[in-house]
């Protein structure tokens with residue numbers, strides 16, 4: 084049972100960045116055994132609040148207090164991650180902070196003791212293994228971190244926090260990068276940890292998982308505390324109301340007019356044969372006026388397909404055709420000029436240059452085109468004007484076109500990329516995880532724009548792990564498994580179970596499944 | 599009240615200037631210690647140094663003459679470091695530029711007078727540029743570390759030059775001195791002021807700084823270099839030709855260092871010798887760092903470093919204190935600017951900002 088003294092208590096936390104108020108007098112309590120979901124639109128201030136709690140940022144006003152035994156609570160010194168750690172606060176950032184060339188175990192021990200103490204290594208392993216049995220966080224401790232999957236890395240991060248005797252665990256959008264299966268596993272772990280007395284705060288944009296896992300929901304809106312709900316009494320509508328202040332319109336999809344093939348893959352192979360993430364003789368096409376959903380567990384060849392359509396690679400064998408002509412050179416610029424819109428999967432890594440301005444990042448694909456430069460000179464005015472319009476049209480929340488892109492919140496970086504690629508009325512769209520990390524309002528907006536582009540005659544390939552998203556958008560399904568693609572047919576003939584079976588590698592066609 | 603470090607969102611121009619100025623000033627202050635140890639009065643020493651560097655037309659000319667190659671090697675480091683291409687080979691590139699100037703400008707080729715100077719400049723630029731393009735290609739092809747390659751090439755080049763000026767290029771009239779045949783008269787840079795050593799190379803340096811500034815701020819190439827330097831995968835994804843951009847940077851960087859060599863041969867010495875540069879290539883790195891990788895700042899930093907060298911020489915003649923002092927100032931100012939650049943990324947903030955009860 085939860086005790087009356089909270090584990091953790093934030094009082095009137097305010098944080099300003101220049102004139103922007105990222106957090107305005109936020110207060111919250113977290114009790115033992117409680118899972119609290121922190122919700123809010125992109126840029127609402129969720130990450131900022133957690134960074135204050137963990138000591139990465141210094142609040143302008145307000146206090147963070149933690150339970151110190153009995154009914155006593157002590158105030159944490161602001162801006163001291165060391166003190167936060169010592170007080171039992173553990174944080175798993177959205178971008179992992181592991182040393183890639185060390186084993187999982189060494190990463191967990193890192194910073195707690197000298198690395199070259201062999202006796203202690205044994206004791207440490209025993210302690211970690213005990214935590215693993217208690218929590219179900221299964222991971223190969225001796226593998227180097229760069230050989231682990233995203234889900235495994237995340238488990239190492241959580242183990243690292245627990246190893247330091249965390250009593251409060253903070254997870255910033257932990258499921259954004261996980262497959263649905265991995266996310267289920269994570270929730271099982273969180274439930275067990277909470278049952279053992281830990282307090283958990285997690286940030287998410289996925290209302291389904293919030294409703295399934297949390298006990299309590301707190302919503303931020305534009306830096307303000309918009310409200311709190313007990314999950315058992317909440318539903319999607321109530322949460323959405325609190326988050327955006329109005330109901331979110333669902334996208335509706337009318338049947339489209341399927342045109343000619345704009346992109347064709349003909350027995351395309353790419354990558355090391357036999358490797359799971361390589362492509363093996365894949366054939367399919369993307370037609371004008373059609374959204375094709377590519378379903379599959381990540382790591383089954385999706386990145387290879389994305390690399391081909393992005394112009395980062397050409398097939399090892401077979402042909403990829405664009406508008407009927409074979410693409411023979413890996414040249415993103417040519418594809419962009421030909422009207423291909425590309426969204427990278429990892430937007431922080433491949434999508435933006437953090438130290439360049441928002442405006443420059445919007446123009447970056449087309450700096451050489453006449454609209455943005457003349458005789459090799461940048462037309463800064465045109466770039467700014469385009470950015471100002473795009474910021475408004477795509478609701479990119481940022482201080483302005485001159486702000487550095489690294490200061491944008493995760494979801495707003497994605498909006499920036501949408502503004503970059505969709506504004507040109509593209510003929511082919513590669514939407515790779517298009518709504519990862521976007522709030523529900525922004526998700527609906529992206530869906531609306533994708534459908535609008537389709538109605539205008541664009542061919543769209545959506546790569547996503549979110550089946551709900553794929554069913555909302557797709558006219559037709561492709562399923563990828565171990566580098567091979569099955570054409571699963573029109574969306575109307577499919578249900579989640581069928582797609583799920585194909586994703587798991589069942590080689591039946593839909594017809595034989597139906598019979 | 600204790601202090602803590604907080605990352606800065608960005609560092610304003612004024613602060614960046616302040617860091618560079620303070621770094622230079624602190625380095626000069628530190629030098630008081632060895633000066634006192636040598637039994638001299640530091641205040642007097644500073645005055646002597648300042649007079650030696652700026653006290654007369656002659657002194658000023660000497661300082662600017664010293665600054666000329668430093669501006670160009672400083673710009674060479676600036677453009678490369680901005681793209682995260684670690685060119686440590688400006689010294690070798692300078693010598694290759696000088697060699698090219700001698701090959702083209704000493705009568706081996708019959709060129710009409712008016713195009714002689716453009717020709718030796720172009721040759722020097724290309725020779726220096728090639729010395730940086732090749733290591734960059736090795737880096738792209740085989741992942742070879744450009745720091746090691748360019749650094750070691752400096753020694754290879756100087757040995758190669760020594761071989762040439764003791765052998766095929768040796769001036770038969772030099773009475774045995776290891777120096778090359780001289781440049782033709784029409785291949786030499788004019789002096790800016792009669793009877794003073796400052797030459798047209800200074801103008802070349804200033805124009806190069808302006809052009810580089812223009813490139814960085816206003817051109818597509820500058821935009822692309824920035825993107826490639828700051829985030830290669832994102833630049834590649836956006837369609838910027840990463841390898842080609844790096845090669846352009848390499849050509850410009852090595853080429854500027856090559857021009858420094860052309861200037862020393864055509865503007866100062868008139869022939870190539872193995873003591874053409876007292877480490878201008880390496881000092882260029884200090885210049886670039888001190889300037890915070892700003893092209894215009896490089897001009898000022900180069901003049902500062904040159905003034906330290908020239909001033910220290912003159913002070914040393916007056917007081918008998920060794921002119922190694924200059925090297926000490928240069929090294930210290932590099933250290934200070936490295937410390938200072940840390941404060942450009944972080945600020946000191948009170949550890950306990952006001953907290954409401």
Ligand SMILES: Nc1ncnc2c1ncn2[C@@H]1O[C@H](COP(=O)(O)OP(=O)(O)OP(=O)(O)O)[C@@H](O)[C@H]1O
Nearest residue numbers: 100105125126127128129130131490491492493494
């Ligand atoms: N260091 C900073 N300097 C200036 N502005 C910042 C800084 N960090 C965050 N911001 C701004 O503060 C606001 C809140 O950002 P925060 O990252 O907390 O949003 P978020 O709720 O986590 O959003 P998302 O769901 O997109 O991750 C944003 O408008 C962001 O641009």
Ligand SMILES: [Mg+2]
Nearest residue numbers: 129130492493
């Ligand atoms: Mg965030």
